[in-house]
Amino acid sequence: xxxxxxxxxxxxxxxxxxxxxxxxxxxxxxxxxxxxxxxxxxxxxxxxxxxxxxxxxxxxxxxxxxxxxxxxxxxxxxxxxxxxxxxxxxxxxxxxxxxxxxxxxxxxxxxxxxxxxxxxxxxxxxxxxxxxxxxxxxxxxxxxxxxxxxxxxxxxxxxxxxxxxxxxxxxxxxxxxxxxxxxxxxxxxxxxxxxxxxxxxxxxxxxxxxxxxxxxxxxxxxxxxxxxxxxxxxxxxxxxxxxxxxxxxxxxxxxxxxxxxxxxxxxxxxxxxxxxxxxxxxxxxxxxxxxxxxxxxxxxxxxxxxxxxxxxxxxxxxxxxxxxxxxxxxxxxxxxxxxxxxxxxxxxxxxxxxxxxxxxxxxxxxxxxxxxxxxxxxxxxxxxxxxxxxxxxxxxxxxxxxxxxxxxxxxxxxxxxxxxxxxxxxxxxxxxxxxxxxxxxxxxxxxxxxxxxxxxxxxxxxxxxxxxxxxxxxxxxxxxxxxxxxxxxxxxxxxxxxxxxxxxxxxxxxxxxxxxxxxxxxxxxxxxxxxxxxxxxxxxxxxxxxxxxxxxxxxxxxxxxxxxxxxxxxxxxxxxxxxxxxxxxxxxxxxxxxxxxxxxxxxxxxxxxxxxxxxxxxxxxxxxxxxxxxxxxxxxxxxxxxxxxxxxxxxxxxxxxxxxxxxxxxxxxxxxxxxxxxxxxxxxxxxxxxxxxxxxxxxxxxxxxxxxxxxxxxxxxxxxxxxxxxxxxxxxxxxxxxxxxxxxxxxxxxxxxxxxxxxxxxxxxxxxxxxxxxxxxxxxxxxxxxxxxxxxxxxxxxxxxxxxxxxxxxxxxxxxxxxxxxxxxxxxxxxxxxxxxxxxxxxxxxxxxxxxxxxxxxxxxxxxxxxxxxxxxxxxxxxxxxxx
Numbered sequence: 001x002x003x004x005x006x007x008x009x010x011x012x013x014x015x016x017x018x019x020x021x022x023x024x025x026x027x028x029x030x031x032x033x034x035x036x037x038x039x040x041x042x043x044x045x046x047x048x049x050x051x052x053x054x055x056x057x058x059x060x061x062x063x064x065x066x067x068x069x070x071x072x073x074x075x076x077x078x079x080x081x082x083x084x085x086x087x088x089x090x091x092x093x094x095x096x097x098x099x100x101x102x103x104x105x106x107x108x109x110x111x112x113x114x115x116x117x118x119x120x121x122x123x124x125x126x127x128x129x130x131x132x133x134x135x136x137x138x139x140x141x142x143x144x145x146x147x148x149x150x151x152x153x154x155x156x157x158x159x160x161x162x163x164x165x166x167x168x169x170x171x172x173x174x175x176x177x178x179x180x181x182x183x184x185x186x187x188x189x190x191x192x193x194x195x196x197x198x199x200x201x202x203x204x205x206x207x208x209x210x211x212x213x214x215x216x217x218x219x220x221x222x223x224x225x226x227x228x229x230x231x232x233x234x235x236x237x238x239x240x241x242x243x244x245x246x247x248x249x250x251x252x253x254x255x256x257x258x259x260x261x262x263x264x265x266x267x268x269x270x271x272x273x274x275x276x277x278x279x280x281x282x283x284x285x286x287x288x289x290x291x292x293x294x295x296x297x298x299x300x301x302x303x304x305x306x307x308x309x310x311x312x313x314x315x316x317x318x319x320x321x322x323x324x325x326x327x328x329x330x331x332x333x334x335x336x337x338x339x340x341x342x343x344x345x346x347x348x349x350x351x352x353x354x355x356x357x358x359x360x361x362x363x364x365x366x367x368x369x370x371x372x373x374x375x376x377x378x379x380x381x382x383x384x385x386x387x388x389x390x391x392x393x394x395x396x397x398x399x400x401x402x403x404x405x406x407x408x409x410x411x412x413x414x415x416x417x418x419x420x421x422x423x424x425x426x427x428x429x430x431x432x433x434x435x436x437x438x439x440x441x442x443x444x445x446x447x448x449x450x451x452x453x454x455x456x457x458x459x460x461x462x463x464x465x466x467x468x469x470x471x472x473x474x475x476x477x478x479x480x481x482x483x484x485x486x487x488x489x490x491x492x493x494x495x496x497x498x499x500x501x502x503x504x505x506x507x508x509x510x511x512x513x514x515x516x517x518x519x520x521x522x523x524x525x526x527x528x529x530x531x532x533x534x535x536x537x538x539x540x541x542x543x544x545x546x547x548x549x550x551x552x553x554x555x556x557x558x559x560x561x562x563x564x565x566x567x568x569x570x571x572x573x574x575x576x577x578x579x580x581x582x583x584x585x586x587x588x589x590x591x592x593x594x595x596x597x598x599x600x601x602x603x604x605x606x607x608x609x610x611x612x613x614x615x616x617x618x619x620x621x622x623x624x625x626x627x628x629x630x631x632x633x634x635x636x637x638x639x640x641x642x643x644x645x646x647x648x649x650x651x652x653x654x655x656x657x658x659x660x661x662x663x664x665x666x667x668x669x670x671x672x673x674x675x676x677x678x679x680x681x682x683x684x685x686x687x688x689x690x691x692x693x694x695x696x697x698x699x700x701x702x703x704x705x706x707x708x709x710x711x712x713x714x715x716x717x718x719x720x721x722x723x724x725x726x727x728x729x730x731x732x733x734x735x736x737x738x739x740x741x742x743x744x745x746x747x748x749x750x751x752x753x754x755x756x757x758x759x760x761x762x763x764x765x766x767x768x769x770x771x772x773x774x775x776x777x778x779x780x781x782x783x784x785x786x787x788x789x790x791x792x793x794x795x796x797x798x799x800x801x802x803x804x805x806x807x808x809x810x811x812x813x814x815x816x817x818x819x820x821x822x823x824x825x826x827x828x829x830x831x832x833x834x835x836x837x838x839x840x841x842x843x844x845x846x847x848x849x850x851x852x853x854x855x856x857x858x859x860x861x862x863x864x865x866x867x868x869x870x871x872x873x874x875x876x877x878x879x880x881x882x883x884x
Contacts, residue, residue: 002199006056007031007065013204013343017336020195020204023053025348035068039359041250042350043285043317044071046206046225047082049348053205054083054242057198071247079861081242085194086123087234088211088226090181092130092494092670092697093768095157097212097231098164099701100633101238102621104878107636113882115620120170120238125189126161127174127181130670131698132487134420134457134498140479142457142486150176150487151609153694156629157701163615175606178599179488180424180461181211182218186302187331187428187462188600190219192320193344204344210234210243214309214767214791215522218424221302222328223320223350228309230795231769232873239877244863248314249284251276252360255292257369261580264432265300266520266540267374269307269425270384272366276311277382279364282761283790286313287360289353292368293318298327299429306425307522309765310381314790320345321352332596377537378516379526380661387557390537394553397535398514408552411453411507411515417500418517418533419450419548420457420492421483421541426520427461430468430587436483436541437474438578438586443549444477446576447566451551453504456482459491463599468590481548493521495671496695497530508532518547525665525765526715531672546573628686630701634777635872641882644871649782649802649825652753656711656729656740657719657812657819662758663765664792668706668774669713670697670766677727678708678741700770703777710774711740719812720819732820732845744778754778755823757812758785763792772799782825786811788858797864798873802831804838804855815853820845825855831868834860 003010003021008031011024025045029037037045048068055063063081070078089097105115131154136145151158158176165173178184196203209216209226216228229243237243253276259268276286286308288301296304301318308316318324325338345351373387378397385393398404398413405413426432443449450456458478460466466485469475478484490496497517499505508515509532516535517524524536539547547553550562561570605611616622623632658666673679673693682705683693696712699705711718711727721728721737730736731743738746747754756775762785763771772795775783782802796803802825822843830836838855859868870876 001057003056003201003203004058007052009052011347013347015336015343016339020340021201022204022344022347023049023056025049028052032065038349039357040071041252041287041358041360042319043225043248043250043287043315045348045350046208047080047248049206050082050208051080053203054081059083079244079246079863081244083242084122084210084237085205085208086125087120087238088181088185088209088213088216089124089126089234090130090213091126091128091157091161092700093212093231094126095160095701096770097235098160099630100231100235100874101168103633103636104874105620106632107639107878108881109620111639111641111882117881118239119168121240122170122238124171124238125174125185126171127178127184128158128161128176129180129489130494131157131496132176132489132491133496133695134455134459134486134491137455137457137486137498138482138484140484142484146487147177147609153692154698155613156627157698158610159613159615160621160630160701162610162613163621166615167619172604174603175610177488177607178603179463180427180490181213182215182306183424183428183461185219186222187464187596188603190222190224191337192222192224192328193341195340204340210237212767214765215306215424217308217313217316218302218306220305220315220317221298223318223324223345225315225317227315228767228791230767230772230791230798232798233794236873236877239881241877244861246861249361251281251284251286252358252363253286253288254363254365255288255290255296255368256365257292257367258295259368259371262373262577263371264435264540264542265303265429266426266432268300268368268371269304270374270376270538271371272304273307273311273376273382274384275364275366276313282312284313284361285315285317287317289319289358293321293353294323295368296323297431298323299431303425303429307381310522312789319353320350330591330593330596332593332600373543375537375539375543377524378535379524381523381538387543391554391556394516394535401514403514405554408554411504411513413514414552414554415513415515416451416454416518416547416551416553417504417508417515418455418492418497418519418530419544420459420497420517420519420521421544422457422459422491422519423493423521424461425522426541427459427465430591431583432520432541433465433469434472434474434586434590435578435583436545437469437472437478438582439542439545439576440481440483441474441477442576442578443545444480446571448549448563448571448576450482450548454482454548454551455497455500456548457486457492458483459487459489460485461488463488464595467595467599472586472590481545483545492517492519492529493523494697495528495669500530500532505532516553518544520544523765525663527669527713528665528671531674531714542578628683628688628702628705629699631703634703635874636878639875639878641879643869643879646828646831646869647781647800648828649753652755652782652823653732653747654720654757654819654821654823655744655754655778655780656756658756658758658762659717659719660759661761661764664763664768664771665765666711666713666716667763667771668696668710668768670768671695673709674712674714677712678739679705679712682708703773706770707774707777708741710778730819741778748779752779753781756780756783758783759811760786762788764789767791769795769798772796772801776801784855793858797859797868800868800872802868803858805858807837807854807856810853815842817842831857831859832865834862834865
């Protein structure tokens with residue numbers, strides 16, 4: 001590929017490793033004064049560079065540079081083609097992605113195409129981190145026992161991923177045990193600025209990233225523009241397609257003030273999540289600036305960027321500055337790389353917080369002085385609660401269930417049964433990890449211990465955490481409280497908390513106890529952490545340890561002792577709380593670059609388990625028809641090169657009516673497969689015993705299980721069957737209550753299209769594409785909601801499902817619907833116009849009465865129109881590859 005300087009913007013920078021060319025934004029501004037680069041937010045600057053660079057490489061052949069002027073006018077109607085430079089995967093989303101690509105190769109072959117065309121054209125990094133479960137805990141053998149169990153369960157899946165590494169170009173796989181994808185990306189994978197070699201030029205470019213995990217924005221703490229997408233969209237980028245997106249709105253977040261002696265980065269991000277979710281940043285980019293940036297360490301910034309999906313932002317960007325360079329040096333990046341990053345960032349106006357002339361669509365100020373110790377719960381990450389009010393918050397939640405606490409000194413309502421130091425959100429941050437170790441040390445010195453009913457676990461997102469905790473002499477006190485290292489992966493945060501001890505589990509079921517989990521994660525949606533645990537609170541690792549000692553949420557740490565010391569004295573939380581000066585002193589002593597270099601030097605090699613995995617030969621995957629883990633995707637079975645007819649949505653029935661904040665965990669759970677569920681019945685029919693069910697997340701390579709697991713969340717509430725919790729509905733032709741899966745199969749017998757109706761924020765949470773694949777395979781062709789979360793809306797279109805919104809404030813209740821109506825879209829051809837209005841007829845099946853309402857299409861761009869009329873994004877890509 002040859003670089004042609006179409007706009008006269010090629011310039012060069014001198015670095016310690018040589019001279020490199022780059023696409024100069026300053027030169028672009030000089031030759032195009034109407035494009036006011038100096039006022040653009042950093043996020044937009046990075047996108048402008050991306051567009052003009054790819055136009056100069058003849059990738060965006062017909063792009064009109066005058067469209068860039070619209071950024072300064074806050075005109076968000078124009079869509080632009082954006083080409084990320086790298087794709088990031090984890091194994092829960094990576095396995096179905098590889099299954100899709102392998103299935104597309106089969107379809108290419110069946111249509112006389114070249115299967116090798118289905119191949120990543122940009123670098124792809126896949127980190128295996130989502131499959132380790134906390135089966136063992138509380139002992140020094142827990143780590144190795146969990147690793148062995150992980151490989152025992154996932155050999156088929158890991159063999160597929162190892163095959164992919166060998167069969168696809170531009171793909172690297174980080175084997176299990178290295179850490180959590182976003183922390184590995186932050187500490188090692190991201191170059192921040194990279195150099196691409198073209199036919200005639202060495203070009204420095206920003207690391208721009210999309211990932212199949214919604215917390216991909218974490219690396220934006222380094223100044224890298226990154227966001228999460230569904231697996232389907234990621235696959236299209238891999239094979240050379242751009243992300244077509246409207247010009248983004250950017251919200252400037254002005255950080256002022258200073259954190260108090262007791263406030264942590266976790267408290268800050270939970271406050272930011274609450275404020276920005278309330279402010280409204282869904283579908284927008286967020287950019288942080290202000291006088292307090294210099295007071296935030298790089299790990300603090302990464303913690304804030306990590307929770308972008310929780311506060312609703314597409315991306316959450318910090319600038320590159322001296323803090324960035326210090327962190328990159330600490331984590332082992334070379335001097336030459338540091339110099340390249342600094343010189344490039346300064347040349348492009350991306351260095352430092354010079355935001356006095358930046359123009360944002362809107363701004364909000366957050367005062368760090370006001371941040372105080374907090375948690376979030378019991379079931380949404382934006383529901384921040386002051387630490388002093390957690391007791392009353394939980395008791396209010398408990399009262400709504402008609403229960404009350406009898407004895408907090410025994411396993412009862414309010415008991416903390418899971419205390420998990422987990423998730424890249426916090427384990428990437430040495431301050432809160434060292435803080436947790438200091439609190440554990442102080443507690444042990446006072447004679448305190450964790451309560452017997454608490455399942456404790458420590459799952460660092462990087463092996464480096466082990467090293468610095470060991471050097472700081474803090475591993476031992478953590479272990480004395482039961483916080484032994486159980487693995488290096490997502491564990492409890494993704495729902496892999498493992499089984500509760502049998503005596504605890506039995507008492508919860510026998511007495512219908514409302515018990516609690518306290519975790520240092522980023523999500524606490526219903527039934528995500530553990531199906532038996534009904535209240536889940538997010539907290540810093542320091543507070544996770546504190547609640548393990550307390551054993552209950554029925555405690556006010558301001559007035560109630562956390563425990564009784566070895567001298568019989570009352571011990572309060574303030575007596576063992578870590579001092580910030582000591583935290584910083586130990587962090588400075590315990591971390592050094594050699595730790596990171598040693599841990600990441602051979603990160604792609606894996607352990608003996610990985611090295612001994614056998615894999616099939618060839619670039620066409622050899623499917624095993626008897627496998628319950630890996631099967632080809634059926635949507636390509638009858639694929640043809642020709643464009644299909646526009647799908648009609650006529651005489652459709654309603655499969656489910658759902659409320660607000662329905663998450664992708666509700667739609668497609670990732671955790672344990674419940675007994676007596678459609679998925680468990682399928683597995684048992686295939687001679688899989690319950691002990692070997694594994695999780696829904698691990699089974700995402702087999703649609704036969706995942707389609708049965710769609711809407712199988714035990715806490716789902718379908719308003720059609722409001723008296724029954726879980727994945728049930730009414731099959732209206734016979735008025736029987738049955739599982740959603742079984743009802744869908746009955747409707748499928750007479751080709752009845754299905755409709756979902758929901759409230760606000762439909763599809764929030766994880767970026768899982770199975771939350772769209774599953775409904776499609778059930779027969780859902782239309783989703784009507786008050787509003788959609790960004791990634792899920794895109795995933796629905798990518799699967800050929802039409803997302804529409806109520807207009808004029810209408811909803812299911814205001815339209816006086818009861819769920820048995822027959823629905824039809826009248827003017828489906830209008831879908832070829834983005835954001836068009838549809839008429840939908842609503843027919844009473846008993847009286848034949850018909851009423852009509854308007855719906856707005858949420859197919860927002862012309863590119864999305866193309867995906868929809870092709871039957872989905874993968875079908876669009878496949879036709880393009882066949883016809884090129």
